[in-house]
Amino acid sequence: MEKIWAIARNLMVEVLRMRILMSFIILITAAYTFIFAWWLRQSRGPVDEKVQTFLSYSLSFTLGFLALLTIFIAIATITRDIQRKEIFTITTKCITRGRYLMGKLLGLAVLNLFFLGITVAIIYCLATIYLPRSEELKPAEHERLEGIVLTARRGVKPQIKDVRAEVKEWVDAKVESELRDRREVYRNNPDEVEKMRRVLTEEKTKELIQKQTAVSPGSHIVWHFRDIQPRDRENGLVFIRFKQDVDINPRDDHMENEWMFGPEDPLLRGGMGKGRTRDIIRTVHEFGIPARVVSPQGDLYVYYRNPTVNRVTAIFPLDTGIEVTYTVGGFTGNFLRTIVLMYVRLLFLAVLGLAAGTWLSFPTAVLMILVIYVLGLCSNFIYDAIHWETGEVLQSTIRIIMVFIPNFSAWDPVPLIEKGRLVSLDLGPNLLRALDYWTAGEKIPADILQKLILLKDMVLCGLAALIGYLIFRSRELARVIV
Amino acid sequence: MAKKQNNPIIQSAGLTKIFLDFWGHQRVVAVDNLDLEIQQGEVYGLLGPNGSGKSTTIKMLLGLLYPTRGWCRVLGRPPGNVKVNARIGYLPEESYLYPFLNARETLDFYGRLFGLSRPQRRQRTESLLDMVGLASVTRRSIGEYSKGMIRRIGLAQALINDPELLILDEPTAGLDPIGTRQIKDLILELGRRGKTVLLCSHLLADVEDVCDRICILYGGKIQSQGTVQEMLTCHQRTQIISPTLSPEAIAKIEYIIRAEAPMAGDQIEVSTPRERLEEVFLRIVSEAQTAEVETSGAMMGSGVSDFLGASTVQEDDSRAVIEQLVSTDEDYSGEIEMQEKAGIEAGPDLEPVAPDSVRQEVLEGLVDSSAIEPVIVETDSSEPVEKSLTTSSEPEELSGPEDESVDQSVIDNLLQNRKSSESSPAEKKDPDN
Numbered sequence: 001m002e003k004i005w006a007i008a009r010n011l012m013v014e015v016l017r018m019r020i021l022m023s024f025i026i027l028i029t030a031a032y033t034f035i036f037a038w039w040l041r042q043s044r045g046p047v048d049e050k051v052q053t054f055l056s057y058s059l060s061f062t063l064g065f066l067a068l069l070t071i072f073i074a075i076a077t078i079t080r081d082i083q084r085k086e087i088f089t090i091t092t093k094c095i096t097r098g099r100y101l102m103g104k105l106l107g108l109a110v111l112n113l114f115f116l117g118i119t120v121a122i123i124y125c126l127a128t129i130y131l132p133r134s135e136e137l138k139p140a141e142h143e144r145l146e147g148i149v150l151t152a153r154r155g156v157k158p159q160i161k162d163v164r165a166e167v168k169e170w171v172d173a174k175v176e177s178e179l180r181d182r183r184e185v186y187r188n189n190p191d192e193v194e195k196m197r198r199v200l201t202e203e204k205t206k207e208l209i210q211k212q213t214a215v216s217p218g219s220h221i222v223w224h225f226r227d228i229q230p231r232d233r234e235n236g237l238v239f240i241r242f243k244q245d246v247d248i249n250p251r252d253d254h255m256e257n258e259w260m261f262g263p264e265d266p267l268l269r270g271g272m273g274k275g276r277t278r279d280i281i282r283t284v285h286e287f288g289i290p291a292r293v294v295s296p297q298g299d300l301y302v303y304y305r306n307p308t309v310n311r312v313t314a315i316f317p318l319d320t321g322i323e324v325t326y327t328v329g330g331f332t333g334n335f336l337r338t339i340v341l342m343y344v345r346l347l348f349l350a351v352l353g354l355a356a357g358t359w360l361s362f363p364t365a366v367l368m369i370l371v372i373y374v375l376g377l378c379s380n381f382i383y384d385a386i387h388w389e390t391g392e393v394l395q396s397t398i399r400i401i402m403v404f405i406p407n408f409s410a411w412d413p414v415p416l417i418e419k420g421r422l423v424s425l426d427l428g429p430n431l432l433r434a435l436d437y438w439t440a441g442e443k444i445p446a447d448i449l450q451k452l453i454l455l456k457d458m459v460l461c462g463l464a465a466l467i468g469y470l471i472f473r474s475r476e477l478a479r480v481i482v
Numbered sequence: 483m484a485k486k487q488n489n490p491i492i493q494s495a496g497l498t499k500i501f502l503d504f505w506g507h508q509r510v511v512a513v514d515n516l517d518l519e520i521q522q523g524e525v526y527g528l529l530g531p532n533g534s535g536k537s538t539t540i541k542m543l544l545g546l547l548y549p550t551r552g553w554c555r556v557l558g559r560p561p562g563n564v565k566v567n568a569r570i571g572y573l574p575e576e577s578y579l580y581p582f583l584n585a586r587e588t589l590d591f592y593g594r595l596f597g598l599s600r601p602q603r604r605q606r607t608e609s610l611l612d613m614v615g616l617a618s619v620t621r622r623s624i625g626e627y628s629k630g631m632i633r634r635i636g637l638a639q640a641l642i643n644d645p646e647l648l649i650l651d652e653p654t655a656g657l658d659p660i661g662t663r664q665i666k667d668l669i670l671e672l673g674r675r676g677k678t679v680l681l682c683s684h685l686l687a688d689v690e691d692v693c694d695r696i697c698i699l700y701g702g703k704i705q706s707q708g709t710v711q712e713m714l715t716c717h718q719r720t721q722i723i724s725p726t727l728s729p730e731a732i733a734k735i736e737y738i739i740r741a742e743a744p745m746a747g748d749q750i751e752v753s754t755p756r757e758r759l760e761e762v763f764l765r766i767v768s769e770a771q772t773a774e775v776e777t778s779g780a781m782m783g784s785g786v787s788d789f790l791g792a793s794t795v796q797e798d799d800s801r802a803v804i805e806q807l808v809s810t811d812e813d814y815s816g817e818i819e820m821q822e823k824a825g826i827e828a829g830p831d832l833e834p835v836a837p838d839s840v841r842q843e844v845l846e847g848l849v850d851s852s853a854i855e856p857v858i859v860e861t862d863s864s865e866p867v868e869k870s871l872t873t874s875s876e877p878e879e880l881s882g883p884e885d886e887s888v889d890q891s892v893i894d895n896l897l898q899n900r901k902s903s904e905s906s907p908a909e910k911k912d913p914d915n
Contacts (some may be wrong), residue, residue, distance in 0.1 A: 006594035477544035
């Protein structure tokens, strides 16, 4: 450990003695956050939005800046040692190449902890002390700030009915009927039959899912939310967060909405809470209901009725349509978890950078890791985009490539903390849940898979580290190509 | 110290390194079928012009390059082994140190890599800094050092672990004459203390002064190999060194020589020797230091660090043990040799001179020796003469024909001088010869 620490310490000394780099870091991070907070404080608007904006931009900027810094330092520290041949005097000493790499990683880990610690401490103070004190807050504003931003809330989406069996039954019947009617056409074209089956399956699935999200005038829908565990069941609140779309725009862009809530289906046992709201469409709305309406097992049923007065169909999209949120912790703990996830990302990049530096030159390694980083940040977008206008071969190729790219956007904590959402991957529980689904032969829900992506990325990172180590261990450090 | 034979520290057989181009085609044969065997305690020199394969050989011995064919073993194990590295000190051709560290931090860093304890690191760092003459500039970062100063700190890092095997690649490159002289003295001293030194250089004078055996490489192949004595002794010529002689005495000597070697013709040369520039330089710098002239550069070192000795000896009392080992060595004592060289009489009960005072003694000796103004008489004997003045012949054989009218006292004087020079078997290592 002494030897690993010696390498780590040396790297830290090297970076901290780069005066221009250090000045740059201080200027960029500290000055940026201070100036931005000062500017926000001068501007108009609700304080919760100011804090949200500040958290979003400052944390994203810090993460991005430190990520770039980590990539450059990780690659430079190895490639410069090799290029300037300082590695000759190190690897000929009493230290293995593996320990040398571990020392470099440890150095980067401590440096990142140092830089991240300083910047997020500044951000925390500015977000929780400086900005809220900018003006005299009314109790409602303060409550809003504490309830929406400076908190940690978990979000639960409704259970969507599994339509696969229904779709299959319908498609089989449809295909059989088609084959009966147009036997001659499909007899020698099994590919055409398969294509027809796929198109029908997609269309029917879409239709059935839309049925679960669309509510025509005068009709209703009941959503079932599971596993809601509010911290204060007696006096606390759970929040209904929704965003409506419509098939035809109403005249004033507003919708009348009727709600009912209860631990069991309100239609069977009667709701414990009722209410009517008037809301603007395509905008996120949120209202609180008493936490005691949730059953001890964590079940909550939400009844929604689209009054006939609206005369348009209300649509609640699957991902953003409706969600129940409830407070499970404080902002400080959430902020710390955010830092941990930010730190994990920086460590990932450090490992990738070191691994690339063991066998590539500085510019090539930087280019490669930057491409991986950008692809990782855009991976959700890429997954969504490949459904459009791309052939099957291209889709499959992109999917295969993306398997080997860490999906940074899947576990980006900044969008969560800015909305006051609980930053937690709960890797263990989610893994167990996924195993339950898998052993029961059911499809693993997307939100669980999303949270398990970090595990896949960890495996990828370990693989990259192993490859880098094996190359470095067997590499001729004094090799010249003539 | 007596060299332990049949205890090879470095061995190689058929060692070959071929560098490839980008496409994997074999392009340059850097080392070709090299067979080496370096024994414990030897100072071995790898000589050769640029590109002859010296550094490539060293890099293969250190595991920085892998042989294309053949094998090599260092301290009984394959190169690159961590346990082997713990016993090796390596000074690369250009030091390759971190420029942002200062001298003390550099040595501390390398000490940590060897797992040395904090007190050990501190003690050795101070000792080595003192030894290489950088004790006064430890706060400056290495990036601000001159090339020679970097070389000195590079040497110090190579010695931090008190290595059994010291591999020095062009150790005197970029050094001033003081540093060069100091490194040569250090190598000699380490050799006397039982260390094995592999020295790689194209500066022939350096190798000649310090090595027991040398190997001349060209085109990656061994062209010649043997002891320095074997390779450099010129058996066809004799050199006599004496204090200033009168023209009559010189004429008589010349007469005797012509009688002994009638075919010598105009190959007999009598001259007053010039001082070597190195000696003059060292004397002037020594005087400046005595006068305490200020400098921001390296100072003259303080001799060899005490801890550089047998690894089995406790460091605290290693100094006494080392001194004892050195002073009771059967072959010779370095200090005695140096004193004799300088013309200082070495009594039978001479006390061992502390290593850190050796340099000053040598310098003072050099100053004194310049006053002797020796005359060198050099002859070339193209044909073997039975009674020629060879180094291997006994003094009695040198007595000239009695019927010649030669001043016997002159010959006695000459013989007396030869006896004293023969009393030092380490003549080949004398940097002043």
